[in-house]
Amino acid sequence: MELITRHVETGCQKRHMELITRHVEAGCQKRHMELITRHVETGCVTYLDHAGTTLYPESLLREFYQDICTNVYGNPHSHNPSSRLTHDTVEHVRYRILQHFNTTPDEYSVIFTSGSTAALKLVAESFPWRPPTAAEPASQFCYLTDNHTSVVGIRGVTSALGVVSLPVSPEEIEARAKDVAQSEGSSCQTPHLFCYPAQSNFSGRKYPLGYVRGIQARQLYPACDSKGRWFVLLDAASFASCSPLDLQEHPADFVPFSFYKIFGFPTGLGALLVRNDTAALLRKTYFGGGTAAAYLAGDNYYVPTPNMASRFEDGTISFLDIIALNHSFDSLHMLTGGMDKIQLHTFGLTRYTYMLLSSLCHGNGQPVAQIYSDSEFENPSTQGSILNFNLMDCHGQMIGYSQVDKLASLFNIHVRTGCFCNTGACQLFLGITNQVVKSNLQAGHVCGDNIDLVDGRPTGSVRVSFGYMSTFQDCQNFLNFVADCFVEKPVKVDQDKLDRLKSNTSSKGSSLCLLPLLTNGKPDHIDEREHASTDPVVNQCGGKAITKDAKSHEKVQTLTNIYIYPIKSCAAFEVTDWPVGALGLLHDRGWMVVNGNRVCLNQKREPRLCLIHPEIYLSSNTLLLQASGMNTICVPLENHNEPHQSHRVCQNKVCGDRVETVDCGDEAASWLSEFLGQPCRLIRQSPDFSRDMKKGHEKEVSSTALSLVNEAQYLIVNRASVDLQESSDDHQPLDTQKLINRFRPNLVISGKEPFEEDDWSYLIIGNTHFQVTFGVYLVHQSLEDSNSTLSVGYQFQMCFRLSGL
Structure with missing residues (x-):
């Protein structure tokens, strides 16, 4: 923390702070600043996707609501008083748009x-x-x-x-x-x-x-x-x-x-x-409608209206939304003072973030980020408020953008990942050839999915972008997140590069680019003593190195825990032995909770899901739901004896995949709705529906059927890896078992070496054979395994990959 603080203080001298103060006072008076801080309630969100859409201020919605409550706006194609009001207001908005771009209706x-x-x-x-x-x-x-x-x-x-x-x-x-x-x-x-x-x-x-x-x-x-x-x-x-x-x-x-x-x-x-x-x-x-001066219904005769805009606006325009633009312009100018100030403000934030992110290094001196840019953010006339990058581990290997996105979501930091509907730039910066694009498609990667690495090469990147309501604290939150979760300690900064970047600023923007124009005061800086994420993928460089110099290296170890998660995102059900089904552990992630709009709920959207404790009793064919303050409810594992209405088939999505589900009835829905305080229903995957695991991961696997899981049939956790994480952090508030629970694993093993699971090719637990697909996810290696049983205490064997693979 002190290290980054020194860098910030040396790069942000008093004269810059005074300049910022003058800018704030000149362009955004105190009352306007208060309005900006009361921006639409986001609940401690660090929003960094303004290139996707910026946020709207409270004042805009309030003024628009007051407008439509006070005035009656009719269809502009009519000629009554309310319609004339709409027409005149829309024409005024057209004029304001042209004025915004410094031009005229002429x-x-x-x-x-x-x-x-x-x-x-x-x-x-x-x-x-x-x-x-x-x-x-x-x-x-x-x-x-x-x-x-x-x-x-x-x-x-x-x-x-x-x-x-x-x-x-x-x-x-x-x-x-x-x-x-x-x-x-x-x-x-x-x-x-x-x-x-x-x-x-x-x-x-x-x-x-x-x-x-x-x-x-x-x-x-x-x-x-x-x-x-x-x-x-x-x-x-x-x-x-x-x-x-x-x-x-x-x-x-x-x-x-x-x-x-x-x-x-x-x-x-x-x-x-x-x-x-x-x-x-x-x-x-x-x-x-509205585009013709005259036309004949029975003859091919049409004359367009002479008005240019009306000629191309087929049908009734979205007139209330257009009227809202009046208030959008008002709010923008009231809060910011205009686009020139917005440009300087957002560029200052982007440049500051670029300078520190591009200078951040792991403890061994390796850079943390690969930034995709044609400039070094010297001038707002050549660089906008977008910063695009990929993160790298301490060995220089790329960290997939999906991993970054998932961890950012846990920190309530909103970024954008992928190729951003710009394949040309994505290919150019990431070195992706036309043939690789086609090969990635064959491997299962399509635009917008979460397959972020194919053969170790990134298929996309991470983008952060700033808007006029962004603050210096947003930059700090993001940089702290990167340092906490992805940097091998101690955090280092390339001082030579940082000094060069601070001096490499155009004369036009030199005094405005080092700091944002709006600031929440002195930031919370990165502390070198803070620990990294508990995610083993993030911290793999902190674990003990594993020698991979043998083609096959077998060890005998033990399965210590088996966890079933009957309902997606709800609490675990621990067992000592359990049947293996075609989709993984029998009934694992077979159900999920959806809201009134049929959208799947997870713990990020509804944290109270973790307080619901499901248990499965195979002998009575029932699923029990328990929660504090609620009566226990029984749900049949199969609904064959239920009335048709209670098990209607419906369509839902899991991780972008379409799944066919069956509703579990009104009794379960009422129980969930009462506990969660919102309309909910319990649904299960249809037994007649098959969903396959996505291709495109590091290893080729045959078509594998999935339940409602996100990635693969099983997640395995090695106690040795978690022990290392727990012991390396003096400030870790959780013990090893609680850390294990955070990962929501299906299988926990007593490994001998931390992170050796990263190098497994396959493993055998009892009589069940598994193939390791990516990370520590497993799938059945053969269909015969679908009739076996796993038990705590089973020994298992694994095989490492060839050295260098």
Whole structure:
């Protein structure tokens, strides 16, 4: 803690603190600061996913509620007084949007959409793509490889029309630029479209807004290589959340964005800004209500309305959400003073986090983080409020992003993981080839899942991002989390790198970048004496090294405990012997509790689940539910004798997988609802439903059926590993058994070496053979094992992997 404190104090001198104070006083008066601290109640959440969506302030909701309680807003397609009020208010909001981007209705039109993706789709379907002719070339759709999926998806439209789609790497735009005479190709009227993001949603890199005019004037690649008229689609979805965009200076032809990324509320609403000079090019095929000046039902006759926005807004717009934008703008300016201050504030937080995270080292000097960035966060004009990285252990091996995400959730730190719908940037920074992407898909990895490592290589990364209500304390909470859970002690800082980063700041932002503009005061710094997470994966580098110099190294050890978890996330049921079923231990995770919306409850959502103690009695075919203050209730293990209504089949999801479940009836539902204080139902996995374990882990396993478990059929814990963790931490409040219970294992063994289980290939307990899939998860090695029984006291044997594997 003292080490990090010294670094913070040397990097944040008094003059910087005074500057911040002046900024806060100038842009955010005390009453506004109080409003920001009363931001929508988040319950000690450290929210670091503002690039996904920012949060909404209490004042916005309060003012919007007061507005719709006071005024009557009718359908704007009608002409009664309430409808005219809606129409006039919506038009005022359009003006405020244009004002926000420093332009006017004379220059741009605002088309409301459901979001940025819908705006991009509108351009794709309305742009006048041309196939090749004898006189002129075909249209081209060119896009930066560092683009959102929704941009790359435009090629799905263009390919069907015979239009060329050309991906362009960021380096090519300027490197392949060349001077083109203004008169050259001026007679060619073929329209081409180039799309690039003002800010990468992956790394936060800000691309030069000067590209807009450069492409339009055919001075930059690829426009300089093709005759015709070039139009620019500037994706502002990520950029507009924390940065000012001046369309007078950078007049892009099309600008899509989503309002929730700027204000947090309303969601499901975005816009496409279209240059009026360009609007005449767009063509629509479908026409909906409110878009026609005249049409005939019995003849193919249609004339669009002359109003640009109305022509493309099919049907009734989301007028109440649009009216809410009025209050969104009010709150934003009242709380922050404008986008310029937001940009400096969020960049300061991001830069501070980058400086310390990139300088953090394990006790052996190995860096903790691999950061994916094209800059060293010197200037807010080139870097946004996004920090993208992967963490590494003390041996330089990558730690999967799912592991980071899960532990962050336990600390109530909200981050984003994966590839963030930007495969191009993900491939570039992580070194993933096209063939690897295809191979990963064959291995079972798809976008959005939690398969974070394939053959030890990351399939994605971790992203933290800041918003205008983010604070210095958020940075500290995140850095403390990383140091506590992922850094081998003692925590070290690369002082030379930190000194270089502190001095490597542009003159434009030098006095504003080292510290955030809003701060909760002096932070709680990282304490070198604090222990790391109790997770063995996190702390594997602190365990005793295991020699793997033999092909087969067998030891005889003992199974000490067997735990069944009949109901997912509820308390364990300890037994001394238990049958092995096709899905694992018989009836393990066979049931789960869902809320009124049929969403599975876990201990993070409902901590009181751990107070429910289920017990299974095979002789009477019953499941008993017990909890303090409640009568014991019996639930049949099978519902074959129940009325049909009590065991209706329904669909649910577990870890993203669809599962077929059976409702256990109203009596169990009433018992759970009373104890948990919310509408709940008990459901079990349908005996006729089969769910297979995901592929893509370190070892190939045959198709393995699962119950309602998250990962695999069994979790095994080695007492020696937990003993080492407990003994190495003088401040550990839990004894070994309580630490074991935290892991919620199925099997506990008395191992001889800490963390030797990380290197097992297979093991035999009694007569049951298991294959180790990843970490310390097990599956049956053969179907014959499904009829066996496990008992406490059984000896077992294991085999280590070959050295180097």
